[in-house]
Amino acid sequence: MSRAVPSADHVVVVGAGLAGLSAACHLVGAGRRVTVVERDDAPGGRAGRIRRGGYLFDTGPTVLTMPHLADEAFRAVGTSLREHVELLPLHPAYRARFADGSSLDVHTDAHAMEAEVERFAGPREAAGYRDLRHWLTRLYHAQMRRFIDTNFDSPWQLLTPDLGRLAALGGFGRLAPRIGHHLRDERLRRVFSFQSLYAGVAPARALAAYAVIAYMDTVAGVWFPRGGMHALPRALAGAAAAAGAEFRYGSTVVRLERSGQRVTAVVTDRERIPCDAVVLTPDLPVTYRLLGRAPRRWVPLRFSPSAVVLHLGTDRTWPELAHHTLSFGRAWERTFDELTRTGELMTDPSLLITRATATDPSLAPAGRHTHYVLAPAPNTAVGPDATTWGDLAPGYRRHLLDTLEQRGLTGIGGAIEEELLVTPADWAARGHAAGTPFSAAHTLAQTGPFRPRNLVRGLENAVVAGCGTTPGVGVPTVLISGKLAAARITGPPRPGHSAHSAHSGHPVRPLPSPIAGAAHDGP
Structure with a gap:
């Protein structure tokens, strides 16, 4: 395995999302001095948190699978997932409801x-x-x-x-x-x-x-952290900080200083931070802008569909909803054509409805409930562009509420006390390519060694992590990406400590806690 300056002592990690936090834990655990720079005021990245009138909304992923992968990051700094996060198993993992009225747990x-x-x-x-x-x-x-x-x-x-x-x-x-x-x-x-x-x-x-x-x-199991998914990045950041990592929140990286083939400092809107190596975890366009170069590829990158997310804080709920409910429309093949080819908004939408308060009532005021409604949508390269969404958003919100009403959530519009609508335009404003939080699609030409590489061509001490690089999109794979990026600097983990060997088929047993690319491409 190629390495980026294995002698690097001080590593700056850009971004305190799950990939950056995973990398920070593995780097600190290997004896490196680590500074994490994050533009937001708290850790999390896509796994963020919004508070509205007593309601707490997770902004990204809604459940945790493969918890042993998160446990690896904690163990790298001498602790464990169970010491920091209480995981609540979901039974059922999902409830699927179909247009013919049938339902499957x-x-x-x-x-x-x-x-x-x-x-x-x-x-x-x-x-x-x-x-x-x-x-x-x-x-x-x-x-x-x-x-x-x-x-x-x-x-x-x-x-x-x-x-x-x-x-x-x-x-x-x-x-x-x-x-x-x-x-x-x-x-x-x-x-x-x-x-x-x-x-x-x-x-x-x-x-x-x-x-x-x-x-x-x-198969492997589905869990929800008490306190919401945002409890996981908060706990990872706390564990990394306790092990010696420094965090600089509210700092936006504006450029990288270089000398020859090395990055010598990370410059933010507040300070200059000298470094021996850098791990870059922003989405690909931001990373490429900081590097000053895009990857050389045989074909341009294709990006995944996006999503519209409607966060609702309501004064009631509906008993037919599980923690996760998949509400399928009658259309199926047409839906995927609309999302990936024609660029139309779903005419007969299939929706993911997450009622986190079914598992953790503390996420809303007493007697209230949160509902996270995710509607897949074309990304801005295929469908409506970011400027168009300002006009589309109000009508699409009404369409989603009407669809929910027709599918049994009677009175949902009148039950809303707090809400937030997130569209592809909002993802684009966060720096996500093509207005999608799901980054580069996993086509054959963008999978495994053909995905954008985590080593940076032409620089000896820069590494990339996050969902745009290997291994890809999703909480488990993003945690792995942080570990793989750290290994480019420190070398592979000791035998017996890989994700593969760690997974015995038994889940991490949580306890209550006070903390509720390939050679052919590369930048």
């Missing part, structure tokens, strides 16, 4: 889910689910160590026995047909394939290998 426990599938669609589909679960587990183990939790220096690194295992499992086929190999019921196929949208590709076109996201969501 998605359990991560094998026996509970098999029984639920049999109730929902009969014994043949239950048997198909058993086979699918076995396949998802094998797929995860074939991918994790060699293709996800690894630093790539060359596509030749793909040539391992695990590549053959992945091919034998059908990982290089298409996702939708592969799920259909196990399940005939179209509703069940949706439940196990919609996750590819997180990777920016429709199920019909996504690699079957991306069913690994369904493994994380439907």
